[in-house]
Amino acid sequence: MRIVSFRAADLDRLGLVDGDEVIDLHAVDPRLPADLGAILRETGGDLSHLESIAARARASARRPLAGLEYDIPVRNPGKIVCLGLNYVAHAKEGVYSSAPLPEHPSLFLRSRNSLTPHEAAIERPLCSDKLDYEAELVAIIGRKIRHATPDNALQAVAGYACFNDGSLRDYQRRTTQWTMGKNFDRTGGFGPWMVTSDALPPGATGLRIACRLNGATMQSDDTSNMIFSVATTIVSITEGMTLEPGDLVVMGTPSGVGYARAEPVFMKDGDVVEIEIEGIGTLRNPIRDEIADEPTKIRGASHA
Numbered sequence: 001m002r003i004v005s006f007r008a009a010d011l012d013r014l015g016l017v018d019g020d021e022v023i024d025l026h027a028v029d030p031r032l033p034a035d036l037g038a039i040l041r042e043t044g045g046d047l048s049h050l051e052s053i054a055a056r057a058r059a060s061a062r063r064p065l066a067g068l069e070y071d072i073p074v075r076n077p078g079k080i081v082c083l084g085l086n087y088v089a090h091a092k093e094g095v096y097s098s099a100p101l102p103e104h105p106s107l108f109l110r111s112r113n114s115l116t117p118h119e120a121a122i123e124r125p126l127c128s129d130k131l132d133y134e135a136e137l138v139a140i141i142g143r144k145i146r147h148a149t150p151d152n153a154l155q156a157v158a159g160y161a162c163f164n165d166g167s168l169r170d171y172q173r174r175t176t177q178w179t180m181g182k183n184f185d186r187t188g189g190f191g192p193w194m195v196t197s198d199a200l201p202p203g204a205t206g207l208r209i210a211c212r213l214n215g216a217t218m219q220s221d222d223t224s225n226m227i228f229s230v231a232t233t234i235v236s237i238t239e240g241m242t243l244e245p246g247d248l249v250v251m252g253t254p255s256g257v258g259y260a261r262a263e264p265v266f267m268k269d270g271d272v273v274e275i276e277i278e279g280i281g282t283l284r285n286p287i288r289d290e291i292a293d294e295p296t297k298i299r300g301a302s303h304a
Helices: 036-043 048-055 230-237
Strands: 002-008 011-018 021-024 062-064 080-084 106-110 115-117 122-124 135-141 157-165 188-196 208-213 216-222 248-250 272-277 281-289
Touching: 002 021, 011 048, 036 135, 135 208, 135 230, 135 272, 157 272, 157 281, 188 281, 230 248
Parallel strands: 080 248, 115 188, 122 281
Antiparallel strands: 002 011, 002 188, 011 021, 021 062, 080 106, 135 157, 135 248, 157 188, 208 216, 208 272, 272 281
16 A cells, blocks of 8 residues: 555545545545554554545545645654664765774654655755755554564564655764754655555565656665665664654665765755655655745644
8 A cells, every 4th residue: 555645625634545546535534543653553553444445435535646735654753763874885985985884773863843745845954055865765663662573573664655864964964963964944855655564575675766866866776785674773773762653764875975976966956856766656855945034834743
């Protein structure tokens, strides 16, 4: 299943993607929670009832994907746990070229405010022109897990999506902690939808992952080249913290990032960046400059 979050008639909605259409699940069952995370918490990760709801849909419940106002797949994620240096080639490029490969996952957190959905703008802030792209796979947690083992870790994953870990490299490098450079408002693309785990190889391994900037391929790799797999990462994280339904685990980026190139490339106003992962889809975001004194609008947050 491909489960998409979107807005229509000023309401939050969920749908199932069917070809070039989406089945509006709330047109069939208005009682359904509009946040995928809430459904995962209610069901412990079992999403089979969504197919049953979709099967009852009339033609009026279908709408074209073209022109859809997308929202981030999980509107209110609890924790957003990210990995750095998780592809072999990326761990050896740029400032890391002389460093040994990491022995443990390098973890940092992103905030909810830093996310933006498919087709919405990634924002280059007023204070920096060093906005870089990072194509990443994100695992969406479907059931609560602590002290995971290699045998049960993947049972906690409801599905996968594309992510662009937009990074302000000058702010990231100011200190040994990456938090500030990874958490500017509306710099993290997330979407376009969640593909359930049963539709992909275990751990989403062996999938092509790429980033294109204005149509030019900047990154191209395979998820089998991750240093730490999804299962290994979940095992490591849950040694210390409980992962809960709706949490995100963002799995790091391949080589080819802009700052590490002989002639650095950073995203600018008017650019278009695409993250494509085989079997999942393509996340597309235009780049726009922040406008001074523009009111803050957080896409995907709960609406009154």
